[in-house]
Amino acid sequence: MAWNQERLQRLDAKMFTMPTNQSNSPFYTTNRHIRATFSGLHIDLIGPISIFKGYRYCLTAVNRYTRWPEVTPITDINAETVATALLTCSISRFGCPTDIVTNRDKQFVSTLFQHLTRVARFHHRRTTAYHLACNDLVEHFHRQLKSAITCHANEHWI
Template sequence: MNSDIRKWARQCLQCQRSKVHHHTVTPPKQFNLPDKRFQHVHIDIIGPLPPSRGFTHILTAINRFTRWAIACPLNDISAENIALVFLDRWVSNYGVPTTITTDRGAQFQSTLFREFTRLFGVNHISTTAYHPAANGLVERFHRQLKSSLMAQADSSKWSEHLSLVLLSIQTTVKEDLGCTPAQLVYGTTLTLPGQLVPSNDSAEVNISDFTNRLTQQMLQLRPVASRQSLQKVQVNKNLLTSKFVFVRVDAIRKGLQHPYEGPFLVLKRTDKYFTLNKHGKPETVSIDRLKPAYTDSKHETLATPTPMNNQKVNSTPTLPLFTLPPVQTRSGRQICKPARYVHFID
């Protein structure tokens, strides 16, 4: 009886939607190291920020090989302007990348940006929703950039400080690389404002020899994997076999909104994401947002129906309800057992 009670309590859908235990934490997935510089670029948008000279956002892009980054202030974040700025500030200076990784922002999922990447033959990778770790390289750059801008005397004029802050980041030695991003891009260090002193070295430099040496040094460069955090892995073993899962709501929730939604039917499993049937459509969700759903095996009819003719679909499907005939007691009273408990009565 105790096991039946535990099983019945465990299968309460409302409880599973409401209670948060251990969040799922999967080990970070390693990107394939790029073969050469400027091959793989991560792009994102910072904002909205306090207006500064009319700018409210920043377009950022960072190269996986060199960690070289750009930060472009924007007053228009339409897909058309994003494509034009990236073309002007990145492609014209460093060439067309082979791969671009972005989040699922409206600008990057638009038809225009999709055609932009197709026209240039770029492989566009989109991360899963509410999972910034999948674009962690640019997110880490955002943290460094924003902390530097906030440290300025007047952070409201962030657009005026952006250039010098970016210079300091490009000339800072990266522990995992052992050098600065500028050295990997230009083969030498950049002159900083405090170093604007004429050098006493007046030796003539043979341009041809210098070019050959620089080319040989660049050819010997090898990519270095980015440093991973030492976060403890926490994956529920039942995720491997669970037919239904709950999805954590990472958006801003209302007062009594459940922290999880679902359950949803699992269509496909990989080591980093599941494909779920959400409201009749397949959707890819990171495993870090999932937890297994415990349901009654005798009545697993939780699959979300496909909406037809604009029919609204309940985002929290429930078990089907059955009616039981009333039972008459010895005293003549008629008892109707609650329909929600019928599934647990043999």
């Protein structure tokens, strides 16, 4: 956590030393966007896929600003398993995001997940039903991940 704060302070210092002619540029990064680097997370599930060591599904998470993907293999897709995988893999490594975007799967609208949003204090946004483009960051990543798993179907994909 200290590393992130130190990096943000250095980025803040760089912003104030930028030439004035770049401040009106649409590509100029504002302080709000730098602080929001680790704040948005898009998550979804894929599967069932070929079984290896009991894992049939994957929880995928993509950071909104850095586009960093995280894939966590899970054995089933009940709400408890999904919440545990989210906590132990994404949130424990990168911190709690300010908002999470999911589709309307039953795992993400369960009372357990709603309780997790209250305890972890992040805003849960659900996409429009049957409209995959709302969560396009993770859906685009799914295409690449599924093709990679298909290429290694006879091997161990974990």
